[in-house]
Amino acid sequence: MELQQLHYFQTVARLEHMTKAAEELRIAQPSLSKTIARLEDDLGVPLFERQHRQIKLNRFGELFLNRVERIFMEIYEGKREIREALNLEEHTIRMAVTIPRVLPDLVGSFLKENPHVRFQQFVHSMAVMKEQLKNGEVDYCISSIPLEDDEDIVWEPLMTEEIFLIVPPGHWLEDRDEIDLIEVKDEPFISMNTGYGLRNLTDEICLQAGFSPVISFEGDEPGVIGDLVRQGLGIAFIPAISWMNRRTPFPHKIRIKSPTCVRTIGLGWSKRRHFTRTAKEFHPFMINYFHHIGKKLNQL
Structure with missing residues:
Protein backbone atom coordinates (compact mmCIF):
# COMPACT_ATOMS: atom_id res chain seq x y z
CA MET A 1 0.00 0.00 0.00
CA GLU A 2 1.46 3.36 -1.09
CA LEU A 3 0.69 6.98 -0.28
CA GLN A 4 -0.16 7.59 -3.93
CA GLN A 5 -2.84 4.89 -3.75
CA LEU A 6 -4.30 6.56 -0.66
CA HIS A 7 -4.28 9.97 -2.33
CA TYR A 8 -6.07 8.56 -5.38
CA PHE A 9 -8.63 6.87 -3.12
CA GLN A 10 -9.22 10.12 -1.22
CA THR A 11 -9.84 12.03 -4.45
CA VAL A 12 -12.27 9.45 -5.83
CA ALA A 13 -14.11 9.41 -2.49
CA ARG A 14 -14.50 13.21 -2.57
CA LEU A 15 -15.66 13.49 -6.19
CA GLU A 16 -17.67 10.24 -6.31
CA HIS A 17 -16.87 10.01 -10.00
CA MET A 18 -13.98 8.06 -11.54
CA THR A 19 -13.64 10.18 -14.70
CA LYS A 20 -13.66 13.50 -12.81
CA ALA A 21 -11.13 12.13 -10.32
CA ALA A 22 -8.84 10.99 -13.13
CA GLU A 23 -9.03 14.44 -14.71
CA GLU A 24 -8.19 16.18 -11.44
CA LEU A 25 -5.30 13.79 -10.79
CA ARG A 26 -4.18 14.08 -14.43
CA ILE A 27 -3.94 10.36 -15.02
CA ALA A 28 -5.77 7.99 -17.36
CA GLN A 29 -9.04 6.63 -16.01
CA PRO A 30 -8.09 2.95 -16.58
CA SER A 31 -4.92 3.52 -14.56
CA LEU A 32 -6.93 5.07 -11.73
CA SER A 33 -9.45 2.22 -11.79
CA LYS A 34 -6.64 -0.35 -11.56
CA THR A 35 -5.06 1.52 -8.63
CA ILE A 36 -8.36 1.53 -6.72
CA ALA A 37 -8.90 -2.16 -7.54
CA ARG A 38 -5.41 -3.04 -6.20
CA LEU A 39 -6.13 -1.11 -3.02
CA GLU A 40 -9.39 -3.01 -2.54
CA ASP A 41 -7.52 -6.29 -3.14
CA ASP A 42 -4.94 -5.32 -0.49
CA LEU A 43 -7.70 -4.58 2.01
CA GLY A 44 -9.79 -7.60 1.06
CA VAL A 45 -13.03 -5.62 0.80
CA PRO A 46 -14.72 -3.33 -1.74
CA LEU A 47 -14.62 0.36 -0.81
CA PHE A 48 -17.23 1.71 -3.23
CA GLU A 49 -20.71 0.96 -4.48
CA ARG A 50 -20.96 1.40 -8.24
CA GLN A 51 -24.11 3.12 -9.52
CA HIS A 52 -23.77 3.58 -13.28
CA ARG A 53 -21.18 6.37 -13.71
CA GLN A 54 -21.49 7.47 -10.10
CA ILE A 55 -19.69 5.71 -7.27
CA LYS A 56 -20.24 6.09 -3.54
CA LEU A 57 -18.31 4.95 -0.51
CA ASN A 58 -19.74 1.88 1.21
CA ARG A 59 -19.39 1.41 4.97
CA PHE A 60 -15.89 -0.07 4.58
CA GLY A 61 -14.89 2.89 2.43
CA GLU A 62 -16.17 5.39 4.99
CA LEU A 63 -14.19 3.70 7.77
CA PHE A 64 -11.04 3.61 5.66
CA LEU A 65 -11.41 7.23 4.46
CA ASN A 66 -11.45 8.46 8.05
CA ARG A 67 -8.08 6.78 8.67
CA VAL A 68 -6.62 7.96 5.36
CA GLU A 69 -7.49 11.57 6.18
CA ARG A 70 -5.74 11.20 9.52
CA ILE A 71 -2.66 9.80 7.79
CA PHE A 72 -2.38 12.78 5.45
CA MET A 73 -3.07 15.18 8.29
CA GLU A 74 -0.23 13.70 10.36
CA ILE A 75 2.16 13.72 7.40
CA TYR A 76 1.35 17.34 6.62
CA GLU A 77 1.67 18.37 10.26
CA GLY A 78 5.01 16.56 10.53
CA LYS A 79 6.37 18.47 7.54
CA ARG A 80 4.94 21.71 8.86
CA GLU A 81 6.50 21.31 12.30
CA ILE A 82 9.88 20.69 10.68
CA ARG A 83 9.53 23.83 8.56
CA GLU A 84 8.44 25.79 11.59
CA ALA A 85 11.50 24.59 13.45
CA LEU A 86 13.49 26.09 10.61
CA ASN A 87 11.48 29.31 11.03
CA LEU A 88 10.00 29.07 7.52
CA GLU A 89 6.37 28.80 8.58
CA GLU A 90 6.16 30.84 11.76
CA HIS A 91 4.86 33.98 10.08
CA THR A 92 2.59 32.41 7.42
CA ILE A 93 -1.19 32.17 7.78
CA ARG A 94 -3.19 30.06 5.31
CA MET A 95 -6.87 30.82 4.83
CA ALA A 96 -9.63 29.06 2.89
CA VAL A 97 -12.66 31.26 2.23
CA THR A 98 -16.02 31.20 0.50
CA ILE A 99 -16.35 34.97 1.03
CA PRO A 100 -13.33 36.49 -0.75
CA ARG A 101 -14.83 40.00 -0.63
CA VAL A 102 -14.04 40.39 3.07
CA LEU A 103 -10.48 39.10 3.03
CA PRO A 104 -8.54 42.12 1.65
CA ASP A 105 -9.81 44.43 4.39
CA LEU A 106 -9.36 41.80 7.12
CA VAL A 107 -5.84 40.89 6.04
CA GLY A 108 -4.89 44.51 5.37
CA SER A 109 -5.94 45.53 8.87
CA PHE A 110 -3.87 42.74 10.42
CA LEU A 111 -0.81 43.49 8.28
CA LYS A 112 -0.80 47.12 9.41
CA GLU A 113 -0.06 45.85 12.91
CA ASN A 114 1.99 42.82 11.80
CA PRO A 115 3.87 43.72 8.59
CA HIS A 116 6.13 40.65 8.85
CA VAL A 117 3.23 38.21 8.35
CA ARG A 118 2.55 36.46 5.02
CA PHE A 119 -0.91 35.25 3.94
CA GLN A 120 -1.99 32.57 1.49
CA GLN A 121 -5.63 32.54 0.36
CA PHE A 122 -7.60 29.66 -1.17
CA VAL A 123 -11.11 30.09 -2.64
CA HIS A 124 -12.81 26.74 -3.18
CA SER A 125 -16.10 24.92 -2.86
CA MET A 126 -17.21 23.75 0.58
CA ALA A 127 -16.13 20.16 -0.08
CA VAL A 128 -12.58 21.17 -1.01
CA MET A 129 -12.27 23.62 1.90
CA LYS A 130 -13.36 20.96 4.35
CA GLU A 131 -10.75 18.58 2.96
CA GLN A 132 -8.08 21.30 3.26
CA LEU A 133 -8.94 21.77 6.92
CA LYS A 134 -8.88 18.07 7.67
CA ASN A 135 -5.62 17.55 5.78
CA GLY A 136 -3.93 20.45 7.56
CA GLU A 137 -3.39 22.48 4.40
CA VAL A 138 -4.93 25.65 5.90
CA ASP A 139 -5.09 27.22 9.35
CA TYR A 140 -8.62 28.60 9.18
CA CYS A 141 -11.71 28.54 7.00
CA ILE A 142 -14.17 31.44 6.79
CA SER A 143 -17.51 30.27 5.43
CA SER A 144 -21.24 30.94 5.44
CA ILE A 145 -22.03 27.22 5.70
CA PRO A 146 -21.43 25.64 9.14
CA LEU A 147 -18.90 22.82 9.32
CA GLU A 148 -20.49 21.27 12.39
CA ASP A 149 -20.97 17.79 10.94
CA ASP A 150 -17.38 16.69 11.57
CA GLU A 151 -16.00 15.86 15.00
CA ASP A 152 -12.48 16.96 13.99
CA ILE A 153 -13.54 20.51 13.04
CA VAL A 154 -14.40 23.35 15.43
CA TRP A 155 -16.97 25.85 14.15
CA GLU A 156 -17.35 29.34 15.68
CA PRO A 157 -20.04 31.79 14.45
CA LEU A 158 -18.64 35.28 13.81
CA THR A 264 -24.16 33.44 9.47
CA ILE A 265 -20.47 33.76 8.70
CA GLY A 266 -18.29 31.51 10.82
CA LEU A 267 -14.75 30.38 11.44
CA GLY A 268 -13.61 26.77 11.20
CA TRP A 269 -10.38 25.01 12.14
CA SER A 270 -9.15 21.49 12.83
CA LYS A 271 -8.80 20.26 16.40
CA ARG A 272 -5.60 18.49 15.36
CA ARG A 273 -4.03 21.62 13.87
CA HIS A 274 -0.65 22.69 15.23
CA PHE A 275 -0.96 26.50 15.23
CA THR A 276 1.99 28.83 15.01
CA ARG A 277 2.13 31.78 17.38
CA THR A 278 1.13 34.10 14.52
CA ALA A 279 -1.92 32.00 13.60
CA LYS A 280 -2.99 31.95 17.25
CA GLU A 281 -2.77 35.74 17.43
CA PHE A 282 -4.90 36.07 14.30
CA HIS A 283 -7.86 34.28 15.92
CA PRO A 284 -8.97 37.02 18.38
CA PHE A 285 -8.21 39.63 15.71
CA MET A 286 -10.76 37.99 13.38
CA ILE A 287 -13.39 37.84 16.11
CA ASN A 288 -13.02 41.56 16.87
CA TYR A 289 -12.98 42.44 13.17
CA PHE A 290 -16.24 40.66 12.37
CA HIS A 291 -17.89 42.05 15.51
CA HIS A 292 -17.10 45.55 14.22
CA ILE A 293 -18.27 44.70 10.68
CA GLY A 294 -21.53 43.29 12.02
CA LYS A 295 -22.30 46.61 13.68
CA LYS A 296 -21.63 48.52 10.44
CA LEU A 297 -23.82 46.20 8.38
CA ASN A 298 -26.76 46.68 10.73
CA GLN A 299 -26.86 50.29 9.54
CA LEU A 300 -27.51 49.34 5.90
Missing part, protein backbone atom coordinates in the same frame (compact mmCIF):
# COMPACT_ATOMS: atom_id res chain seq x y z
CA MET A 159 -21.55 37.43 12.60
CA THR A 160 -24.98 37.28 10.96
CA GLU A 161 -25.86 39.46 7.97
CA GLU A 162 -28.88 40.11 5.79
CA ILE A 163 -29.10 38.96 2.17
CA PHE A 164 -30.80 41.32 -0.31
CA LEU A 165 -32.08 41.04 -3.87
CA ILE A 166 -30.67 43.38 -6.50
CA VAL A 167 -32.55 44.19 -9.72
CA PRO A 168 -31.49 46.01 -12.91
CA PRO A 169 -32.48 49.58 -13.83
CA GLY A 170 -36.00 49.71 -15.27
CA HIS A 171 -37.02 46.44 -13.60
CA TRP A 172 -40.67 46.22 -12.52
CA LEU A 173 -39.51 45.98 -8.88
CA GLU A 174 -37.09 48.91 -8.88
CA ASP A 175 -39.53 51.11 -6.91
CA ARG A 176 -40.07 48.48 -4.21
CA ASP A 177 -38.08 48.49 -0.97
CA GLU A 178 -39.16 45.02 0.16
CA ILE A 179 -40.92 41.97 -1.24
CA ASP A 180 -41.92 38.41 -0.45
CA LEU A 181 -39.47 36.14 -2.27
CA ILE A 182 -42.24 34.16 -3.98
CA GLU A 183 -42.96 37.29 -6.08
CA VAL A 184 -39.82 36.64 -8.16
CA LYS A 185 -40.29 32.90 -8.67
CA ASP A 186 -40.42 33.34 -12.48
CA GLU A 187 -37.46 35.73 -12.73
CA PRO A 188 -34.06 34.61 -14.14
CA PHE A 189 -31.41 34.56 -11.40
CA ILE A 190 -27.69 35.27 -11.66
CA SER A 191 -26.04 33.20 -8.96
CA MET A 192 -22.84 31.91 -7.44
CA ASN A 193 -21.61 28.51 -8.65
CA THR A 194 -23.09 25.34 -7.20
CA GLY A 195 -21.15 24.08 -4.19
CA TYR A 196 -20.34 27.52 -2.78
CA GLY A 197 -21.83 28.57 0.54
CA LEU A 198 -24.01 31.43 -0.69
CA ARG A 199 -25.46 29.37 -3.56
CA ASN A 200 -26.34 26.46 -1.28
CA LEU A 201 -28.02 28.84 1.17
CA THR A 202 -30.02 30.85 -1.38
CA ASP A 203 -31.22 27.69 -3.14
CA GLU A 204 -32.55 26.51 0.22
CA ILE A 205 -34.21 29.88 0.91
CA CYS A 206 -35.97 29.73 -2.47
CA LEU A 207 -37.25 26.24 -1.64
CA GLN A 208 -38.59 27.60 1.66
CA ALA A 209 -40.43 30.27 -0.35
CA GLY A 210 -41.97 27.56 -2.53
CA PHE A 211 -39.95 27.49 -5.76
CA SER A 212 -36.66 26.47 -7.35
CA PRO A 213 -34.77 29.41 -8.90
CA VAL A 214 -34.22 29.54 -12.66
CA ILE A 215 -30.47 30.17 -12.99
CA SER A 216 -29.52 32.05 -16.15
CA PHE A 217 -25.84 32.57 -15.27
CA GLU A 218 -23.41 31.22 -12.67
CA GLY A 219 -20.25 32.96 -11.43
CA ASP A 220 -17.89 33.09 -8.47
CA GLU A 221 -17.46 36.83 -7.82
CA PRO A 222 -20.24 39.10 -6.43
CA GLY A 223 -18.86 42.10 -8.34
CA VAL A 224 -19.27 40.34 -11.70
CA ILE A 225 -22.75 39.22 -10.71
CA GLY A 226 -23.65 42.84 -9.92
CA ASP A 227 -22.41 43.97 -13.34
CA LEU A 228 -24.52 41.32 -15.08
CA VAL A 229 -27.60 42.42 -13.15
CA ARG A 230 -26.92 46.02 -14.17
CA GLN A 231 -26.93 44.88 -17.81
CA GLY A 232 -30.43 43.46 -17.34
CA LEU A 233 -29.53 39.77 -17.55
CA GLY A 234 -31.35 38.82 -14.36
CA ILE A 235 -31.72 39.47 -10.63
CA ALA A 236 -29.43 38.22 -7.87
CA PHE A 237 -28.97 37.62 -4.17
CA ILE A 238 -26.23 39.80 -2.68
CA PRO A 239 -25.19 39.65 1.01
CA ALA A 240 -24.80 42.90 2.94
CA ILE A 241 -21.04 42.48 3.32
CA SER A 242 -20.62 42.84 -0.46
CA TRP A 243 -21.40 46.57 -0.14
CA MET A 244 -18.26 47.16 1.94
CA ASN A 245 -15.65 49.42 0.30
CA ARG A 246 -17.22 48.87 -3.14
CA ARG A 247 -16.22 51.50 -5.72
CA THR A 248 -19.07 50.80 -8.15
CA PRO A 249 -22.44 50.63 -6.36
CA PHE A 250 -24.69 47.63 -6.89
CA PRO A 251 -28.05 48.10 -8.64
CA HIS A 252 -31.18 48.77 -6.57
CA LYS A 253 -31.39 46.51 -3.52
CA ILE A 254 -34.62 45.09 -2.13
CA ARG A 255 -35.18 43.66 1.34
CA ILE A 256 -36.78 40.20 1.50
CA LYS A 257 -39.67 40.07 3.99
CA SER A 258 -40.38 36.36 3.72
CA PRO A 259 -38.80 33.93 4.24
CA THR A 260 -36.04 35.16 6.55
CA CYS A 261 -33.02 35.81 4.35
CA VAL A 262 -29.85 35.97 6.42
CA ARG A 263 -26.60 34.07 6.65
Whole structure:
Protein backbone atom coordinates (compact mmCIF):
# COMPACT_ATOMS: atom_id res chain seq x y z
CA MET A 1 0.00 0.00 0.00
CA GLU A 2 1.46 3.36 -1.09
CA LEU A 3 0.69 6.98 -0.28
CA GLN A 4 -0.16 7.59 -3.93
CA GLN A 5 -2.84 4.89 -3.75
CA LEU A 6 -4.30 6.56 -0.66
CA HIS A 7 -4.28 9.97 -2.33
CA TYR A 8 -6.07 8.56 -5.38
CA PHE A 9 -8.63 6.87 -3.12
CA GLN A 10 -9.22 10.12 -1.22
CA THR A 11 -9.84 12.03 -4.45
CA VAL A 12 -12.27 9.45 -5.83
CA ALA A 13 -14.11 9.41 -2.49
CA ARG A 14 -14.50 13.21 -2.57
CA LEU A 15 -15.66 13.49 -6.19
CA GLU A 16 -17.67 10.24 -6.31
CA HIS A 17 -16.87 10.01 -10.00
CA MET A 18 -13.98 8.06 -11.54
CA THR A 19 -13.64 10.18 -14.70
CA LYS A 20 -13.66 13.50 -12.81
CA ALA A 21 -11.13 12.13 -10.32
CA ALA A 22 -8.84 10.99 -13.13
CA GLU A 23 -9.03 14.44 -14.71
CA GLU A 24 -8.19 16.18 -11.44
CA LEU A 25 -5.30 13.79 -10.79
CA ARG A 26 -4.18 14.08 -14.43
CA ILE A 27 -3.94 10.36 -15.02
CA ALA A 28 -5.77 7.99 -17.36
CA GLN A 29 -9.04 6.63 -16.01
CA PRO A 30 -8.09 2.95 -16.58
CA SER A 31 -4.92 3.52 -14.56
CA LEU A 32 -6.93 5.07 -11.73
CA SER A 33 -9.45 2.22 -11.79
CA LYS A 34 -6.64 -0.35 -11.56
CA THR A 35 -5.06 1.52 -8.63
CA ILE A 36 -8.36 1.53 -6.72
CA ALA A 37 -8.90 -2.16 -7.54
CA ARG A 38 -5.41 -3.04 -6.20
CA LEU A 39 -6.13 -1.11 -3.02
CA GLU A 40 -9.39 -3.01 -2.54
CA ASP A 41 -7.52 -6.29 -3.14
CA ASP A 42 -4.94 -5.32 -0.49
CA LEU A 43 -7.70 -4.58 2.01
CA GLY A 44 -9.79 -7.60 1.06
CA VAL A 45 -13.03 -5.62 0.80
CA PRO A 46 -14.72 -3.33 -1.74
CA LEU A 47 -14.62 0.36 -0.81
CA PHE A 48 -17.23 1.71 -3.23
CA GLU A 49 -20.71 0.96 -4.48
CA ARG A 50 -20.96 1.40 -8.24
CA GLN A 51 -24.11 3.12 -9.52
CA HIS A 52 -23.77 3.58 -13.28
CA ARG A 53 -21.18 6.37 -13.71
CA GLN A 54 -21.49 7.47 -10.10
CA ILE A 55 -19.69 5.71 -7.27
CA LYS A 56 -20.24 6.09 -3.54
CA LEU A 57 -18.31 4.95 -0.51
CA ASN A 58 -19.74 1.88 1.21
CA ARG A 59 -19.39 1.41 4.97
CA PHE A 60 -15.89 -0.07 4.58
CA GLY A 61 -14.89 2.89 2.43
CA GLU A 62 -16.17 5.39 4.99
CA LEU A 63 -14.19 3.70 7.77
CA PHE A 64 -11.04 3.61 5.66
CA LEU A 65 -11.41 7.23 4.46
CA ASN A 66 -11.45 8.46 8.05
CA ARG A 67 -8.08 6.78 8.67
CA VAL A 68 -6.62 7.96 5.36
CA GLU A 69 -7.49 11.57 6.18
CA ARG A 70 -5.74 11.20 9.52
CA ILE A 71 -2.66 9.80 7.79
CA PHE A 72 -2.38 12.78 5.45
CA MET A 73 -3.07 15.18 8.29
CA GLU A 74 -0.23 13.70 10.36
CA ILE A 75 2.16 13.72 7.40
CA TYR A 76 1.35 17.34 6.62
CA GLU A 77 1.67 18.37 10.26
CA GLY A 78 5.01 16.56 10.53
CA LYS A 79 6.37 18.47 7.54
CA ARG A 80 4.94 21.71 8.86
CA GLU A 81 6.50 21.31 12.30
CA ILE A 82 9.88 20.69 10.68
CA ARG A 83 9.53 23.83 8.56
CA GLU A 84 8.44 25.79 11.59
CA ALA A 85 11.50 24.59 13.45
CA LEU A 86 13.49 26.09 10.61
CA ASN A 87 11.48 29.31 11.03
CA LEU A 88 10.00 29.07 7.52
CA GLU A 89 6.37 28.80 8.58
CA GLU A 90 6.16 30.84 11.76
CA HIS A 91 4.86 33.98 10.08
CA THR A 92 2.59 32.41 7.42
CA ILE A 93 -1.19 32.17 7.78
CA ARG A 94 -3.19 30.06 5.31
CA MET A 95 -6.87 30.82 4.83
CA ALA A 96 -9.63 29.06 2.89
CA VAL A 97 -12.66 31.26 2.23
CA THR A 98 -16.02 31.20 0.50
CA ILE A 99 -16.35 34.97 1.03
CA PRO A 100 -13.33 36.49 -0.75
CA ARG A 101 -14.83 40.00 -0.63
CA VAL A 102 -14.04 40.39 3.07
CA LEU A 103 -10.48 39.10 3.03
CA PRO A 104 -8.54 42.12 1.65
CA ASP A 105 -9.81 44.43 4.39
CA LEU A 106 -9.36 41.80 7.12
CA VAL A 107 -5.84 40.89 6.04
CA GLY A 108 -4.89 44.51 5.37
CA SER A 109 -5.94 45.53 8.87
CA PHE A 110 -3.87 42.74 10.42
CA LEU A 111 -0.81 43.49 8.28
CA LYS A 112 -0.80 47.12 9.41
CA GLU A 113 -0.06 45.85 12.91
CA ASN A 114 1.99 42.82 11.80
CA PRO A 115 3.87 43.72 8.59
CA HIS A 116 6.13 40.65 8.85
CA VAL A 117 3.23 38.21 8.35
CA ARG A 118 2.55 36.46 5.02
CA PHE A 119 -0.91 35.25 3.94
CA GLN A 120 -1.99 32.57 1.49
CA GLN A 121 -5.63 32.54 0.36
CA PHE A 122 -7.60 29.66 -1.17
CA VAL A 123 -11.11 30.09 -2.64
CA HIS A 124 -12.81 26.74 -3.18
CA SER A 125 -16.10 24.92 -2.86
CA MET A 126 -17.21 23.75 0.58
CA ALA A 127 -16.13 20.16 -0.08
CA VAL A 128 -12.58 21.17 -1.01
CA MET A 129 -12.27 23.62 1.90
CA LYS A 130 -13.36 20.96 4.35
CA GLU A 131 -10.75 18.58 2.96
CA GLN A 132 -8.08 21.30 3.26
CA LEU A 133 -8.94 21.77 6.92
CA LYS A 134 -8.88 18.07 7.67
CA ASN A 135 -5.62 17.55 5.78
CA GLY A 136 -3.93 20.45 7.56
CA GLU A 137 -3.39 22.48 4.40
CA VAL A 138 -4.93 25.65 5.90
CA ASP A 139 -5.09 27.22 9.35
CA TYR A 140 -8.62 28.60 9.18
CA CYS A 141 -11.71 28.54 7.00
CA ILE A 142 -14.17 31.44 6.79
CA SER A 143 -17.51 30.27 5.43
CA SER A 144 -21.24 30.94 5.44
CA ILE A 145 -22.03 27.22 5.70
CA PRO A 146 -21.43 25.64 9.14
CA LEU A 147 -18.90 22.82 9.32
CA GLU A 148 -20.49 21.27 12.39
CA ASP A 149 -20.97 17.79 10.94
CA ASP A 150 -17.38 16.69 11.57
CA GLU A 151 -16.00 15.86 15.00
CA ASP A 152 -12.48 16.96 13.99
CA ILE A 153 -13.54 20.51 13.04
CA VAL A 154 -14.40 23.35 15.43
CA TRP A 155 -16.97 25.85 14.15
CA GLU A 156 -17.35 29.34 15.68
CA PRO A 157 -20.04 31.79 14.45
CA LEU A 158 -18.64 35.28 13.81
CA MET A 159 -21.55 37.43 12.60
CA THR A 160 -24.98 37.28 10.96
CA GLU A 161 -25.86 39.46 7.97
CA GLU A 162 -28.88 40.11 5.79
CA ILE A 163 -29.10 38.96 2.17
CA PHE A 164 -30.80 41.32 -0.31
CA LEU A 165 -32.08 41.04 -3.87
CA ILE A 166 -30.67 43.38 -6.50
CA VAL A 167 -32.55 44.19 -9.72
CA PRO A 168 -31.49 46.01 -12.91
CA PRO A 169 -32.48 49.58 -13.83
CA GLY A 170 -36.00 49.71 -15.27
CA HIS A 171 -37.02 46.44 -13.60
CA TRP A 172 -40.67 46.22 -12.52
CA LEU A 173 -39.51 45.98 -8.88
CA GLU A 174 -37.09 48.91 -8.88
CA ASP A 175 -39.53 51.11 -6.91
CA ARG A 176 -40.07 48.48 -4.21
CA ASP A 177 -38.08 48.49 -0.97
CA GLU A 178 -39.16 45.02 0.16
CA ILE A 179 -40.92 41.97 -1.24
CA ASP A 180 -41.92 38.41 -0.45
CA LEU A 181 -39.47 36.14 -2.27
CA ILE A 182 -42.24 34.16 -3.98
CA GLU A 183 -42.96 37.29 -6.08
CA VAL A 184 -39.82 36.64 -8.16
CA LYS A 185 -40.29 32.90 -8.67
CA ASP A 186 -40.42 33.34 -12.48
CA GLU A 187 -37.46 35.73 -12.73
CA PRO A 188 -34.06 34.61 -14.14
CA PHE A 189 -31.41 34.56 -11.40
CA ILE A 190 -27.69 35.27 -11.66
CA SER A 191 -26.04 33.20 -8.96
CA MET A 192 -22.84 31.91 -7.44
CA ASN A 193 -21.61 28.51 -8.65
CA THR A 194 -23.09 25.34 -7.20
CA GLY A 195 -21.15 24.08 -4.19
CA TYR A 196 -20.34 27.52 -2.78
CA GLY A 197 -21.83 28.57 0.54
CA LEU A 198 -24.01 31.43 -0.69
CA ARG A 199 -25.46 29.37 -3.56
CA ASN A 200 -26.34 26.46 -1.28
CA LEU A 201 -28.02 28.84 1.17
CA THR A 202 -30.02 30.85 -1.38
CA ASP A 203 -31.22 27.69 -3.14
CA GLU A 204 -32.55 26.51 0.22
CA ILE A 205 -34.21 29.88 0.91
CA CYS A 206 -35.97 29.73 -2.47
CA LEU A 207 -37.25 26.24 -1.64
CA GLN A 208 -38.59 27.60 1.66
CA ALA A 209 -40.43 30.27 -0.35
CA GLY A 210 -41.97 27.56 -2.53
CA PHE A 211 -39.95 27.49 -5.76
CA SER A 212 -36.66 26.47 -7.35
CA PRO A 213 -34.77 29.41 -8.90
CA VAL A 214 -34.22 29.54 -12.66
CA ILE A 215 -30.47 30.17 -12.99
CA SER A 216 -29.52 32.05 -16.15
CA PHE A 217 -25.84 32.57 -15.27
CA GLU A 218 -23.41 31.22 -12.67
CA GLY A 219 -20.25 32.96 -11.43
CA ASP A 220 -17.89 33.09 -8.47
CA GLU A 221 -17.46 36.83 -7.82
CA PRO A 222 -20.24 39.10 -6.43
CA GLY A 223 -18.86 42.10 -8.34
CA VAL A 224 -19.27 40.34 -11.70
CA ILE A 225 -22.75 39.22 -10.71
CA GLY A 226 -23.65 42.84 -9.92
CA ASP A 227 -22.41 43.97 -13.34
CA LEU A 228 -24.52 41.32 -15.08
CA VAL A 229 -27.60 42.42 -13.15
CA ARG A 230 -26.92 46.02 -14.17
CA GLN A 231 -26.93 44.88 -17.81
CA GLY A 232 -30.43 43.46 -17.34
CA LEU A 233 -29.53 39.77 -17.55
CA GLY A 234 -31.35 38.82 -14.36
CA ILE A 235 -31.72 39.47 -10.63
CA ALA A 236 -29.43 38.22 -7.87
CA PHE A 237 -28.97 37.62 -4.17
CA ILE A 238 -26.23 39.80 -2.68
CA PRO A 239 -25.19 39.65 1.01
CA ALA A 240 -24.80 42.90 2.94
CA ILE A 241 -21.04 42.48 3.32
CA SER A 242 -20.62 42.84 -0.46
CA TRP A 243 -21.40 46.57 -0.14
CA MET A 244 -18.26 47.16 1.94
CA ASN A 245 -15.65 49.42 0.30
CA ARG A 246 -17.22 48.87 -3.14
CA ARG A 247 -16.22 51.50 -5.72
CA THR A 248 -19.07 50.80 -8.15
CA PRO A 249 -22.44 50.63 -6.36
CA PHE A 250 -24.69 47.63 -6.89
CA PRO A 251 -28.05 48.10 -8.64
CA HIS A 252 -31.18 48.77 -6.57
CA LYS A 253 -31.39 46.51 -3.52
CA ILE A 254 -34.62 45.09 -2.13
CA ARG A 255 -35.18 43.66 1.34
CA ILE A 256 -36.78 40.20 1.50
CA LYS A 257 -39.67 40.07 3.99
CA SER A 258 -40.38 36.36 3.72
CA PRO A 259 -38.80 33.93 4.24
CA THR A 260 -36.04 35.16 6.55
CA CYS A 261 -33.02 35.81 4.35
CA VAL A 262 -29.85 35.97 6.42
CA ARG A 263 -26.60 34.07 6.65
CA THR A 264 -24.16 33.44 9.47
CA ILE A 265 -20.47 33.76 8.70
CA GLY A 266 -18.29 31.51 10.82
CA LEU A 267 -14.75 30.38 11.44
CA GLY A 268 -13.61 26.77 11.20
CA TRP A 269 -10.38 25.01 12.14
CA SER A 270 -9.15 21.49 12.83
CA LYS A 271 -8.80 20.26 16.40
CA ARG A 272 -5.60 18.49 15.36
CA ARG A 273 -4.03 21.62 13.87
CA HIS A 274 -0.65 22.69 15.23
CA PHE A 275 -0.96 26.50 15.23
CA THR A 276 1.99 28.83 15.01
CA ARG A 277 2.13 31.78 17.38
CA THR A 278 1.13 34.10 14.52
CA ALA A 279 -1.92 32.00 13.60
CA LYS A 280 -2.99 31.95 17.25
CA GLU A 281 -2.77 35.74 17.43
CA PHE A 282 -4.90 36.07 14.30
CA HIS A 283 -7.86 34.28 15.92
CA PRO A 284 -8.97 37.02 18.38
CA PHE A 285 -8.21 39.63 15.71
CA MET A 286 -10.76 37.99 13.38
CA ILE A 287 -13.39 37.84 16.11
CA ASN A 288 -13.02 41.56 16.87
CA TYR A 289 -12.98 42.44 13.17
CA PHE A 290 -16.24 40.66 12.37
CA HIS A 291 -17.89 42.05 15.51
CA HIS A 292 -17.10 45.55 14.22
CA ILE A 293 -18.27 44.70 10.68
CA GLY A 294 -21.53 43.29 12.02
CA LYS A 295 -22.30 46.61 13.68
CA LYS A 296 -21.63 48.52 10.44
CA LEU A 297 -23.82 46.20 8.38
CA ASN A 298 -26.76 46.68 10.73
CA GLN A 299 -26.86 50.29 9.54
CA LEU A 300 -27.51 49.34 5.90
